[in-house]
Amino acid sequence: MCPSCPGVSEDAEHVFFACPRFDLLRSTWAEALTKKTQPEFLIEAMLSSNAVWQATSAFATRVLQELRRLEKKAVGNQNP
Numbered sequence: 001m002c003p004s005c006p007g008v009s010e011d012a013e014h015v016f017f018a019c020p021r022f023d024l025l026r027s028t029w030a031e032a033l034t035k036k037t038q039p040e041f042l043i044e045a046m047l048s049s050n051a052v053w054q055a056t057s058a059f060a061t062r063v064l065q066e067l068r069r070l071e072k073k074a075v076g077n078q079n080p
Contacts, residue, residue, distance in 0.1 A: 003070075013039050015063055022063055029059035 002010035004021045015022060017039060030036065032055030037045040046056050 015067070016042075016060075022066070025059055025062050025066075029055050032056075 002008045002014060002019060004019060005014070008014055008018075010019070016026075032052055033045055034048070034052075042056070046053050
């Protein structure tokens with residue numbers, strides 16, 4: 001479950017397109033896109049240009065780094 005969005009599963013679609021925790025990263029990513037994309041058109045958007053590919057890759061990398069950081073923090077808090 002998403003810790004920021006009660007009752008919502010923290011899946012890839014939610015993280016990439018909806019979760020407010022990643023709004024700042026998403027806005028940087030969106031600047032590289034020529035138009036707002038939906039999950040079903042993400043691959044098409046990524047293949048449209050090298051810049052979009054790189055921006056999407058950077059966004060995904062930053063999101064995963066943040067999720068890993070939060071997971072480590074949560075695990076650390078469970079181990080006194």
